[in-house]
Amino acid sequence: MPRRVPDLSVYLVTDRLLSRGRALVDVVLSAVRGGATVVQLREKEGSARETLELGRALLHRLRPLGVPLIVNDRVDLALALGADGVHVGQGDLPPEVARRLLGPDALVGLSITGAADLPTLDPAVVDYAGVGPIFPTGSKADATPALGLEELARLRRLLPVPIVAIGGITAANAPAVIAAGADGVSVVSAICSADDCEVAASTLVRAVREGLARRASPPPG
Ligand SMILES: Cc1ncc(COP(=O)(O)OP(=O)(O)O)c(N)n1
Ligand SMILES: Cc1ncsc1CCOP(=O)(O)O
Ligand SMILES: [Mg+2]
Numbered sequence: 001m002p003r004r005v006p007d008l009s010v011y012l013v014t015d016r017l018l019s020r021g022r023a024l025v026d027v028v029l030s031a032v033r034g035g036a037t038v039v040q041l042r043e044k045e046g047s048a049r050e051t052l053e054l055g056r057a058l059l060h061r062l063r064p065l066g067v068p069l070i071v072n073d074r075v076d077l078a079l080a081l082g083a084d085g086v087h088v089g090q091g092d093l094p095p096e097v098a099r100r101l102l103g104p105d106a107l108v109g110l111s112i113t114g115a116a117d118l119p120t121l122d123p124a125v126v127d128y129a130g131v132g133p134i135f136p137t138g139s140k141a142d143a144t145p146a147l148g149l150e151e152l153a154r155l156r157r158l159l160p161v162p163i164v165a166i167g168g169i170t171a172a173n174a175p176a177v178i179a180a181g182a183d184g185v186s187v188v189s190a191i192c193s194a195d196d197c198e199v200a201a202s203t204l205v206r207a208v209r210e211g212l213a214r215r216a217s218p219p220p221g
Pocket of ligand 1: 090
């Protein structure tokens with residue numbers, strides 16, 4: 001039976017350094033109260049043990065709420081935690097390896113940074129794609145060049161799995177991102193760095209709805 005891909009509409013990627021000194025669990029729970037549908041634990045700085053503890057604390061709070069926890073990069077930590085899945089990029093462990101290690105029920109996401117990455121995505125292995133960066137971003141030092149909305153729409157047509165768009169996404173541009181065909185918006189700073197993470201997430205939820213409405217009835221001309 002195929003895996004059920006969760007609601008990807010507001011997909012939070014965490015970054016403690018961009019969270020203005022707030023505890024990660026508080027940021028995440030506020031975002032979920034506001035309507036974030038998926039959380040990815042992305043820790044580039046701490047030790048494996050520290051990330052494991054953070055993951056445990058998040059999973060303890062998220063699982064009863066039915067919100068999936070995805071671990072960035074670290075298949076070993078995803079496995080150790082019993083997390084819902086892993087997100088790997090083009091330089092990380094290949095998705096086939098992640099799938100073999102995590103088993104058939106885990107969610108496996110893969111980054112797509114442009115058309116050249118398309119052959120790396122086997123829909124029998126990968127559940128969703130993170131496409132981006134769409135716009136310039138200050139949240140990832142080694143980000144590849146921004147793709148823009150036209151390229152997002154083109155990649156959407158070529159990709160055989162659901163996609164979240166990532167990189168420079170805000171409530172202001174999210175409707176256009178969804179109208180271009182993304183199934184969801186994935187954000188770091190728009191939620192982690194917001195004054196109020198709950199309000200930020202609920203504003204994104206409304207922006208996604210607006211994008212879906214635009215897709216259903218595009219403006220004339
Ligand atoms: C949903 C989502 N999409 C893309 C990425 C980027 O992954 P990657 O290219 O491996 O870069 P890092 O996040 O590991 O720096 C992502 N994390 N999430
Ligand atoms: C992790 C990642 N992958 C591509 S862009 C990016 C960072 C997105 O951060 P922001 O939403 O703040 O632009
Ligand atoms: Mg990665």
